Amino acid sequence: MSQSEYIKEIPIGSYDNLVNIIQGKTDLCKDLREKFIFRGLENDIYELAPSALRKGNKLNDFVDEDFKLNLVLPHEKAVEYGFAKKEDEYDGVKDFTVNKYGQLIDGESKDYAESWEEFQCVKELNALMKFLSYADKVGLKVPANQKVRQLLEHNFHNIFNSENGIWPEEDFYELMALAQHYGIPTRVLDWSYDYRVSLYFALKNILDDNYLTSKRPENGVLWAFNYKYFNPCYVLETKSYCTTHYRPEYNSNPNLNAQKGLFTFMIKRVWEDASQPYDEFIEEFLNEYNQSGRKIPKTEKAFYKFIIPEDEKPNILKELYSEGYSEEYLFPGYSGVSQTIKNRIKLTKLIINLRLDKRHTLK
Incomplete structure (x- = not known):
């Protein structure tokens, strides 16, 4: 323990x-x-x-395949990330164009980041703004103030390029909460x-x-x-x-x-x-x-x-169902009602099977 x-x-x-x-x-x-x-x-x-920071996260599933970004790196960081060799030292910083997977590619991008961590922030913002854009286009209510909405028509990547930039900013809290609830990694x-x-x-x-x-x-x-x-x-x-x-x-x-x-x-x-x-x-x-x-x-x-x-999970879930903590209450709507009918039958069958297994083991 x-x-x-x-x-x-x-x-x-x-x-x-x-x-x-x-x-x-x-x-x-x-x-x-x-x-x-x-x-x-x-x-x-x-x-x-x-979800956006877990190992094996699904963030790339929500970022376009043609996404690219210039990583502006000093030599030490370029070596650390595997983009340069130790012996190929250079002064100042150098641009490395990468795709959404962080792989080096040919070409340049107008957007840039100065660290791997900032690259991650840019990808998160990219997915978030696409969620806002698509939802907005079909008339869904999306909680976003004017400052955030203006980014739809501008180069939103470079909002991070400030000396004291933080992520997430307060203006994005409501939007991130909604996107998170509907499967966008944040x-x-x-x-x-x-x-x-x-x-x-x-x-x-x-x-x-x-x-x-x-x-x-x-x-x-x-x-x-x-x-x-x-x-x-x-x-x-x-x-x-x-x-x-x-x-x-x-x-x-x-x-x-x-x-x-x-x-x-x-x-x-x-x-x-x-x-x-x-x-x-x-x-x-x-x-x-x-x-x-x-x-x-x-x-x-x-x-x-x-x-x-x-071993206690089925018994505890049964208690929760008895107290009203089942799908028809946690997911209001017809799908929640349908799911709870199916799941209550599953749970009953599971408890019966586990009891039979236990009796067989004791014999």
Whole structure:
């Protein structure tokens, strides 16, 4: 079991056990529902990483094949990225044209980046603006202010070329939240105010068609994050940026409303590496800035990590269904109703089969 000053890992034995812990009915922690938000992961090997920054992410699926960019690099960085040899030293900087995969190609581009990290930001913005453009053209409501909308007709790549450029900027929060919810890879992490909603997403893999015939994943995880500790005044009072949270408009997104969703953003300057898992990033921040006297109270943690045994997933999901946390409520509409009918039958069959397997094993 991994423990730290800021993260407490707690294995749970049952649904009731988990509920009692979260509601502060044990001596493990206080009631978490007021200060914490929650995120569920199907497998405990998964990191707290946003979709655009995960290993093997699908961002390139949303970037055009003819995308190209000039990487403007000093010799040291060019060698590090494999674009130049150590012995071919040059003064100043040199342009290297790359495609969306980061491969060297012939030709030049009017757009440029000064680091691999900025190249990643440009690709994220490219996919985001295409989402805005296509949705807007067919008359869908897209939350974007005039500053963002103007980028549709201008060279939006070079908005990053400023000395103190950060990503994401506040003007993009609402747009990123919507795009993330509909499958566009972004660097936001989605959470819920309601731990039962997040718990559902940590369990739903057992409803996959091939669950019983394929190798089962390991234990699930329910993360709880002490988001109220990281208020904007605290994280921006230093010259370094940290994190912020954002609740998008619920009125235009019934799924998000039903799931009580909100998002966290890891705020970075465009040349800074953002691939670090969110929990490690927060730990590093606290280790550095708690030296200034701003400490989390000893009775609190930045994170709680609840480990959900694989064998308990069907039983816990059954409890959630009984309390109304099923697809017809989490995904309002006809498709949610259809899905819950199918999934309830799947779950019943799964529980019966697991009981039969257990009896056979005992014999």
